[in-house]
Amino acid sequence: MHTLLILSRRASDYHALIESAHLPDVAITSTTDPAEAAARAASFDLAFGEPALLRQVMPALTAVRWVQSTWAGVEPLLDPALRRDYILTNARGVFGAQMSEYVFAYLLARERKIFEKQASQAAGRWDPSPATRPCGKQLGLLGVGTIGAALARTAKHFGMRVKGYTRASEDSADVDEYFHGPLADVGAAFASELDYLVCVMPDTAATHHLVNEALLRALPPRAVFINPGRGGVVDESALATALQDGRIAGAVLDVFETEPLPSDHVFWRMPNVVITSHTAALSVPSDIAPLFIDNYRRLRRGEPLQYRVDFERGY
Amino acid sequence: MHTLLILSRRASDYHALIESAHLPDVAITSTTDPAEAAARAASFDLAFGEPALLRQVMPALTAVRWVQSTWAGVEPLLDPALRRDYILTNARGVFGAQMSEYVFAYLLARERKIFEKQASQAAGRWDPSPATRPCGKQLGLLGVGTIGAALARTAKHFGMRVKGYTRASEDSADVDEYFHGPLADVGAAFASELDYLVCVMPDTAATHHLVNEALLRALPPRAVFINPGRGGVVDESALATALQDGRIAGAVLDVFETEPLPSDHVFWRMPNVVITSHTAALSVPSDIAPLFIDNYRRLRRGEPLQYRVDFERGY
Numbered sequence: 001m002h003t004l005l006i007l008s009r010r011a012s013d014y015h016a017l018i019e020s021a022h023l024p025d026v027a028i029t030s031t032t033d034p035a036e037a038a039a040r041a042a043s044f045d046l047a048f049g050e051p052a053l054l055r056q057v058m059p060a061l062t063a064v065r066w067v068q069s070t071w072a073g074v075e076p077l078l079d080p081a082l083r084r085d086y087i088l089t090n091a092r093g094v095f096g097a098q099m100s101e102y103v104f105a106y107l108l109a110r111e112r113k114i115f116e117k118q119a120s121q122a123a124g125r126w127d128p129s130p131a132t133r134p135c136g137k138q139l140g141l142l143g144v145g146t147i148g149a150a151l152a153r154t155a156k157h158f159g160m161r162v163k164g165y166t167r168a169s170e171d172s173a174d175v176d177e178y179f180h181g182p183l184a185d186v187g188a189a190f191a192s193e194l195d196y197l198v199c200v201m202p203d204t205a206a207t208h209h210l211v212n213e214a215l216l217r218a219l220p221p222r223a224v225f226i227n228p229g230r231g232g233v234v235d236e237s238a239l240a241t242a243l244q245d246g247r248i249a250g251a252v253l254d255v256f257e258t259e260p261l262p263s264d265h266v267f268w269r270m271p272n273v274v275i276t277s278h279t280a281a282l283s284v285p286s287d288i289a290p291l292f293i294d295n296y297r298r299l300r301r302g303e304p305l306q307y308r309v310d311f312e313r314g315y
Numbered sequence: 316m317h318t319l320l321i322l323s324r325r326a327s328d329y330h331a332l333i334e335s336a337h338l339p340d341v342a343i344t345s346t347t348d349p350a351e352a353a354a355r356a357a358s359f360d361l362a363f364g365e366p367a368l369l370r371q372v373m374p375a376l377t378a379v380r381w382v383q384s385t386w387a388g389v390e391p392l393l394d395p396a397l398r399r400d401y402i403l404t405n406a407r408g409v410f411g412a413q414m415s416e417y418v419f420a421y422l423l424a425r426e427r428k429i430f431e432k433q434a435s436q437a438a439g440r441w442d443p444s445p446a447t448r449p450c451g452k453q454l455g456l457l458g459v460g461t462i463g464a465a466l467a468r469t470a471k472h473f474g475m476r477v478k479g480y481t482r483a484s485e486d487s488a489d490v491d492e493y494f495h496g497p498l499a500d501v502g503a504a505f506a507s508e509l510d511y512l513v514c515v516m517p518d519t520a521a522t523h524h525l526v527n528e529a530l531l532r533a534l535p536p537r538a539v540f541i542n543p544g545r546g547g548v549v550d551e552s553a554l555a556t557a558l559q560d561g562r563i564a565g566a567v568l569d570v571f572e573t574e575p576l577p578s579d580h581v582f583w584r585m586p587n588v589v590i591t592s593h594t595a596a597l598s599v600p601s602d603i604a605p606l607f608i609d610n611y612r613r614l615r616r617g618e619p620l621q622y623r624v625d626f627e628r629g630y
Contacts, residue, residue, distance in 0.1 A: 097450060097474065105427040108420035114429070121590045124583050126575035128592050135412060157472050159412065260441035268439050276432050277442045 006030035007037050007049035007057065008070055010285050014048065017289035023296050048292050051076040058082050066299060068292045070283045072147075073230060074309055075203050088309040089295055091288050096150025098281035102228050103198055104154050106252045106274060107134060110224060135159030137195040142210065143229065144172050145315075147200045147281075165190050183215055191218035196226060203230035204314030213238040216248060224250045228280035231255040240266050243273060254280040321345035322352050322364035322372065323385055325600050329363065332604035338611055363607050366391040373397050381614060383607045385598045387462075388545060389624055390518050403624040404610055406603050411465025413596035417543050418513055419469050421567045421589060422449060425539060450474030452510040457525065458544065459487050460630075462515045462596075480505050498530055506533035511541060518545035519629030528553040531563060539565045543595035546570040555581050558588060569595040 004026050006014050015030035029044070031037050034056040041060035048068045054061075055076035061067075067077070069090040077088060109115065112131045120127035139155045141148045144164040152162045152174035164175035165183070179190040191197065197219060201207045211225070211234040219225070225248060227234060236257055242248050250272035256265075259278055267273045295305045309315060319341050321329050330345035344359070346352050349371040356375035363383045369376075370391035376382075382392070384405040392403060424430065427446045435442030454470045456463045459479040467477045467489035479490035480498070494505040506512065512534060516522045526540070526549040534540070540563060542549060551572055557563050565587040571580075574593055582588050610620045624630060 098446075098448065101423055101448060101473065102427060102446070104419070105423035105429060108416055109424055109429055112417060112420040114420060114424055115433070117591050117594075118430070118589070120592070121583065124578055126592045128594055130597050131413075131417070131594055133413065133416060154472065157469065158416065263439055268436065274433070275436045277435070279432075279443055279446055282445050 002026040002046050003044050004028045004046040004048060005037055005041075005044040005057075005061070005064075007034065007047065007053045008032065009050065009053075010070075011049075013285040014070070014289055014292075017285055018048075018292060021289075021293045023293065024300070026296070046296075055079070055082065066295075066305065068295055069309075070285075070288045072281075072283075073203060074315075075230075075232075078204075078311060078314055084311045087305055088311065089291075089305050089307045090309050090315075091283060091291055092307040093146045094284075094287040094291070095281040096147045099147045099200065099228055100150045100154040102254070102276075102280040103151055103196075103226055104158070106226060107139075107196060107224075108158075110250075133159075136161070138163060138193055140190060140194040140197045141165065141175070142197065142199040142233070143201040144169065144175055144178075145200070148172065149174065151198060151200065163190055163194065183210060187215045188218045191215055191223075192220070194219055194223050196224050199225070199227045199233055200229040201233045202315035203232040206314070207233045209233070209235040209238075211235060211239065213242070216242040219248050221247060221249060223248045224252065226252040228254040228276075231257045231259065236267075240270070243270055250274070252276070254278055317341040317361050318359050319343045319361040319363060320352055320356075320359040320372075320376070320379075322349065322362065322368045323347065324365065324368075325385075326364075328600040329385070329604055329607075332600055333363075333608060336604075336608045338608065339615070341611070361611075370394070370397070381610075381620065383610055384624075385600075385603045387596075387598075388518060390545075390547075390629075393519075393626060393629055399626045402620055403626070404606075404620050404622045405624050405630075406598060406606055407622040408461045409599075409602040409606070410596040411462050414462045414515065414543055415465045415469040417569070417591075417595040418466055418511075418541055419473070421541060422454075422511060422539075423473075425565075448474075451476070453478060453508055455505060455509040455512045456480065456490070457512065457514040457548070458516040459484065459490055459493075460515070462544075463487065464489065466513060466515065478505055478509065498525060502530045503533045506530055506538075507535070509534055509538050511539050513541045513543070514548055515544040516548045517630035518547040521629070522548045524548070524550040524553075526550060526554065528557070531557040534563050536562060536564060538563045539567065541567040543569040546572045546574065551582075555585070558585055565589070567591070569593055 008014055009032050011030040011032045034053050038057045038060045041057050042062050045063050046066050047064050049070055051069050051071055051074045064086050066087045072091050072095055074090050111134050138161045140163045142165050144166045149172040152172045155162045156174045162175045163177045165179045170178045179186045216238055243251055252274040254276045255278055298305050323329055324347050326345040326347045349368050353372045353375045356372050357377050359376055360378050361381050362379050364385055366384050366386055366389045379401050381402045387406050387410055389405050426449050453476045455478045457480050459481045464487035467487045470477045471489045477490045478492045480494045485493045494501045531553055558566055567589040569591045570593055613620050
């Protein structure tokens with residue numbers, strides 16, 4: 001018999017979804033409250049929930065052998081001070097479509113001059129200024145996992161050229177050109193001629209401030225930086241300076257080093273910055289619960305779990 | 316030897332593009348001015364240009380046997396008072412991608428709450444309200460020619476269900492359900508449960524005011540009407556009433572019965588209407604010139620021309 005802790009702000013939704021799968025041999029406890037979870041922590045061998053909440057009870061979860069994260073980003077559980085003698089799996093493969101909708105909503109909004117047309121309409125002005133087109137333009141992806149692959153597929157649908165920067169993988173056939181190695185070496189070739197640079201890197205020691213002054217200087221002035229990934233990957237002061245100096249055309253930012261973005265942050269007042277308050281891709285219980293259910297069945301069959309996180313690599 | 320009149324506001328662009336094709340046995344005259352064209356009109360056996368300009372010289376083009384329109388819509392040349400004893404071909408197959416970019420820019424802008432997020436940002440407010448998603452939603456197409464087929468393909472890319480209303484054709488495999496026959500009969504079934512209704516019908520006697528009060532009443536209150544097609548297909552006063560009464564959620568309008576849209580038109584002041592000033596799909600010389608060049612070669616080989624317009628049907 002397994003004992004599962006569900007610890008999430010959506011605990012009751014997850015509880016209902018997992019119960020409806022009629023998994024064998026598992027007793028479920030669900031709560032939104034880390035303190036309540038901690039009180040009975042030693043009894044759980046499985047946990048499923050939000051990394052930021054699980055982190056608070058991790059020291060007390062002494063019997064846990066597998067944790068399934070409801071999020072893609074598991075940074076709170078990667079603190080070296082926490083134990084790592086369990087299997088950690090994260091949410092993958094479910095955010096690509098949402099991320100694609102986010103990135104292409106803003107990319108098409110820019111090409112179609114949506115905000116300019118809105119201003120003309122507000123002024124009662126017939127505005128026949130032509131739109132521009134994504135086809136033939138270049139999209140650069142920092143990171144080509146399942147999310148990057150979904151973005152590449154949509155970019156190809158709209159006739160764009162796709163450059164991809166990854167550590168080693170070249171899994172997506174929708175990427176026209178791959179770049180590997182230190183960005184200090186390949187960043188200039190990767191960033192040159194990009195119309196859009198999209199960052200979907202995980203936040204790890206290796207990716208911290210990967211988007212720095214040097215990379216931003218390698219972009220052409222027409223480039224727009226879109227970050228629906230992780231705030232820690234971006235050197236925000238270098239980005240603010242590049243935007244203020246007009247070295248790049250704009251930025252669409254969903255994530256920040258500090259969230260909520262502090263009210264005195266310069267990004268709030270920059271006309272070429274769009275702020276979307278960490279909503280690009282949300283963990284929806286109906287998408288995420290099946291990941292736990294599938295992995296539980298794998299566990300029971302003695303098979304390797306899907307989407308296991310490498311604590312050293314950080315994703 | 317053929318003598319070709321190019322009559323377009325982009326006459327010099329078209330002249331250069333056609334010259335660069337080195338077509339045999341054709342002398343080219345290009346002008347932006349119908350009066351200049353009329354002065355020498357009787358010498359031309361071929362014409363290539365904008366229907367609104369060509370219409371002015373049509374009575375004088377007594378020797379013309381083929382007219383290639385630079386536009387998709389050829390209404391100005393369909394006036395029954397004008398001669399019809401020549402081959403009229405229009406621009407097709409080149410607007411699908413632009414139309415798809417237009418429709419999905421506004422569709423994704425709505426799903427991603429782009430304007431709401433912009434308002435939150437302007438107020439300096441962190442706004443975690445979740446976006447919605449196109450997947451599973453229903454897109455209805457009034458007209459499934461090459462443009463409708465491109466829209467259907469993009470809709471499927473974003474996981475939508477597609478309903479298509481056509482006279483008879485069922486050419487696009489991306490349409491999940493086709494509807495034919497008078498809208499008075501099938502309109503309710505076609506329109507029910509639509510999230511988006513997109514009109515890409517040509518403007519003909521048969522399609523005049525096809526989008527009328529009855530069709531609008533068949534839409535659910537959540538529906539958004541998008542018209543990048545032709546203004547004459549819509550009963551604008553019925554649309555304004557439906558929008559004012561909240562019977563549909565909004566409209567994105569590129570085309571109107573009178574263009575430019577008169578400054579006193581109620582659409583300008585409606586908060587749930589977007590006006591884009593007839594810019595959804597523009598005839599770009601580099602897209603359109605190849606249509607003429609290909610058809611000229613067909614003419615020389617004695618083959619049927621592509622995209623011939625049926626004067627009676629109107630497209």
